[in-house]
Amino acid sequence: MAHAVSPLAPKTVPEMPAVPGVRFATAAAGIKYKGRTDVLLVALDEGTEVAGVFTTSKCPSAPVDWCRRSLAQGRARAVLVNSGNANAFTGAKGVATVEATAAGAGAFVGCDPAEIFLASTGVIGEPLDAGKILAVLPDAAARLADGPWIEAAKAIMTTDTFPKVATARAQIGDTDVVLCGIAKGAGMIAPDMATMLSFVFTDAAIAAPVLQDLLSAAVVDSFNAVTVDGDTSTSDTLLLFATGKSGAPRIDDPADPRLGAFRAALDAVTLDLARQVARDGEGARKFVEVTVEGAVSKASARRIAMSVANSPLVKTAVAGEDANWGRIVMAVGKAGEPADRDRLAIWFGETRVAVDGARDPDYSEAAASAHMQGDHIRIRIALGLGEGRDTTYTCDLTKEYVAINGDYRS
Amino acid sequence: MAHAVSPLAPKTVPEMPAVPGVRFATAAAGIKYKGRTDVLLVALDEGTEVAGVFTTSKCPSAPVDWCRRSLAQGRARAVLVNSGNANAFTGAKGVATVEATAAGAGAFVGCDPAEIFLASTGVIGEPLDAGKILAVLPDAAARLADGPWIEAAKAIMTTDTFPKVATARAQIGDTDVVLCGIAKGAGMIAPDMATMLSFVFTDAAIAAPVLQDLLSAAVVDSFNAVTVDGDTSTSDTLLLFATGKSGAPRIDDPADPRLGAFRAALDAVTLDLARQVARDGEGARKFVEVTVEGAVSKASARRIAMSVANSPLVKTAVAGEDANWGRIVMAVGKAGEPADRDRLAIWFGETRVAVDGARDPDYSEAAASAHMQGDHIRIRIALGLGEGRDTTYTCDLTKEYVAINGDYRS
Structure with missing residues (x-):
């Protein structure tokens, strides 16, 4: 994918802070692309809660099916993402790949596979070789660190011409919390969800159902307000993880007034990422x-x-x-x-x-x-x-x- | 519009017979294009009945509004078409242009302006100068003839790269009737109606309500099954005129079994024209x-x-x-x-x-x-x-x- 960087790329990249409880590493598994990273492993501390929004496609990818099931329990210990192959419309092989990679990641992180969230992006209908991903996990798991976020954003790119990151801060009670998000576009972009993968991480402590309320509201005027070509992907996935490591009070009531600033920060991060997706629409000049x-x-x-x-x-x-x-x-x-x-x-x-x-x-x-x-x-x-x-x-x-x-x- | 002829253009053009009761002429009014015809006047013998299907756009052009009103009476004496300007979103000026051109055509044909059907195609939002059309009417009215159809098809083209004609024959009772149709695309093509203008003429004698039933059924799998870009025009117009000059018995019951062959012929003509519209989709190579x-x-x-x-x-x-x-x-x-x-x-x-x-x-x-x-x-x-x-x-x-x-x- 040797396309020139979009002229609409942001002129500056924000300083992206570490998010306590979040460590990650990228790897080059050679799934499709050569000479670049294509796997992202993010490990999340115990106690992390999760919310998600997915494609409305009637033909969702195997990882989307997997995440929807895992989401029910509201707990996450890792997210494993690959670019170059969407593992969509891959039948029983696709399910086997999902199970094998979740099991592999679970073994390295030390958790139940159901606490591993998966996302794949790239070509549809080609079998995804679990072996290539499993092969890079040991080394990636040994290199987990709290930055730099730009590398995480690069590893999930497909036809994107620039990595997409955004960050914001908020207070919950008297405690500062941070949000860091990454996203990728850049074709099959249409609402419900806008086609893309995006992962947002925070050290706030928020109960999974509340997190889901916040995320479902945030997408309306951000990711769901973006379109590049009206084509809805099989793989759209937006996940929000809250590690609770900030020490801020845990919020378990969606009406809690202490959520105001966090809600605004989440809306800002999702809107920022969504606009970057439109700015990197395939071939975009305006x-x-x-x-x-x-x-x-x-x-x-x-x-x-x-x-x-x-x-x-x-x-x-x-x-x-x-x-x-x-x-x-x-x-x-x-x-x-x-x-x-x-x-x-x-x-x-x-x-x-x-x-x-x-x-x-x-x-x-x-x-x-x-x-x-x-x-x-x-x-x-x-x-x-x-x-x-x-x-x-x-x-x-x-x-x-x-x-x-x-x-x-x- | 100097685009090369679509490689998908039909290799041969059918022999297009005269339709008794139908005479037409084209003219170059210089509405937008230079060095080509852009006005088509078709005069229809007294007793001609008409049916129509129009765009579903909530912002229809002034001629579409006009035709919808005129259709109620089911009688037609002429259709006047121009290319180069759609007379859409032209406010009170657009209505005045419609009224002036209908009155002008009515004077030459010798009928009530309400029996004149109008269609305009081209740029939206620019005032259409009635004077340019009125100026060519006297000469056009003096040159009315029963052919050649290909010239009629050429006069209504915009970005089309080839004129679109189709014909079929059928029997009603023991009498032969003929159908001749013309159409233009080539962008803003999406169903309800597929964006285009199309006019089909027959010498059958069919009551207007029956004609409407036949036409509404014919579009489902022809013009409404065509899309180029999903963009629905403000101006889509399909009109079917029956002059009754064949001498075939007049049909006034939609269930009349003698309609079978005519229905099949109408379906064939509309499907042929609709497929030609797709074949001439802007930039089409396949x-x-x-x-x-x-x-x-x-x-x-x-x-x-x-x-x-x-x-x-x-x-x-x-x-x-x-x-x-x-x-x-x-x-x-x-x-x-x-x-x-x-x-x-x-x-x-x-x-x-x-x-x-x-x-x-x-x-x-x-x-x-x-x-x-x-x-x-x-x-x-x-x-x-x-x-x-x-x-x-x-x-x-x-x-x-x-x-x-x-x-x-x-």
Whole structure:
């Protein structure tokens, strides 16, 4: 995967602190890629609680099935991730691989295999050789350390052009806690979940059901608000681990007011990672933010925003730096949601190009075009029907997307 | 629009007969394009009955609004079409243009403006100057003739690379009737309706409500089974006109058994045109037929087939001649329809690549690849759940699609 780094990559990478109770190592197992790491083993101290959100695909991967079962108990001791092969649509062999790698990791960490969480990303339908992963575990287990996070993020990349990390701090009671997250994209990105793997770690002490509430809420306006191509992966996995090592009081009530700052920090980390996924959409040259307001509901605004964000004609117009608001009208119209053509207003950046169902009489093509030449495109649509509002994130559709996906497997 | 003719264009164009009661002329009004025709006027003899199907967009164009209203009376005396400007999202100006052009055409044909049907295709959101169309009407009205159909098809093209015509014959009672149809694509192609304009003419005598039944049924497996990019136009219009000039008995009961051959002929013409639309999808290099069988219902099969046909990852894999059935699994999974991963089987052409939820052990990569190198790709998916079956038509997603749509407006 020798694609140039996305021009939309963040200019700086945050300082990523250690998370007490979390140690990890990466390894090069040669699953598909040569000359790079492709396995990440994260060991978690005893007492770690876990929450997860997974793909809505009806054909989920074997690791997704595995994680869903393990999640019921709410406890985790490790997460083992590989890139290069998704272990999806691999039948009985795929299940055997999952069981073998969980057993292997359990042996090194010293826990029940059911406390091992697994994720795989890469090609679908090719058997994943458990042996390659098992072979690197002894050495990886001997090298566990509390950093650097950027290496963890690199090991899980597929067609990603840059590693994705984010961090935030919060207080619970009087105690500082930290959150560190990593994510990978970069194709098959569509909501429920946005296709990706992401793992967020904190030293807060939060009961698994509360953690699940927080995570399920956090994805709505972050990972589920991102689309690259409308294609939902078989393997989307977002896991949140809380080691409890901060010494902060354990929270076991979702209504506990001491969760406020943590909730905000978690929302910030997931939004940051989700936006990075859109910024690294395959072939992306422009980051696109679509805001719909005045819809009859939040859900209706989301469906319209997604209709716009997923429209190939809108996305190619953005790639061509064309302030083509006619295609926005088309995408609003096809969403099937309440919309009154004659109340519609549309902005590119700060320029209102359409109002009351027709071209804005004061519309400056020059101003709109200037906005389209930037690399952060903001499209705003006002429906004038109600209070529903939503923002989604995507990228443009370029020839590079076609090139990347026309020769990905071979 | 100087795009090379699609390599998927039909090798031969059928002999298109005259349709008694139908005369037409084309003109170059310079609406947007230079050096080509962009207006089509079709005059219909008195007594012509009409049926129509239109876009489901919530933001339809002014001509679509106009046609929907006129359709209620079931009578038509002319259809006036322009390419280069869709007269969509043009507010009060758009309505005025519709009224002015209908009045103008009515004056030349000698009928009520409500018996004039209108269609416009091209850029959205730019005012359409009625004067340019009115200026060419006198000359066009003086040149009305019963052929050649290929010129009618050319005048309505936008980014189409070849004109689309189809014809069929049938008997009603003992009398021969003829059907001639034209269509244009080639972007914003998605079902309900597949984005396009299409006009079908026959000399049969069929009551408007019966005609509507026939047309509504015909689109299900033809125009509504086609997708290029999942983007539904504001302007989709399919009109069926029956002049009654054949002398065949007039049919006013949809259950009349004498309709059998006509129904089959209409289905054949609409399917032929719809497939040509997919063959001329913007940037298309491969025609793709997606068949889903064993679904729980026809509707479920359709949704899964459309999920596959609209998937950018499937379409780019086809462009790359990659037998990437993992992406088929993904697209089946994301459709949200009942599917059992472990019963799924997938074929490319005659090669079964996956069975029982995993790679077919006898799978020949060479055979599958050979099929992918052709220009007619057949993808078959068996779900093993029920009797539901459907076929949809699409094309691959190429760099040329991005190029065409990145600089369409400017």
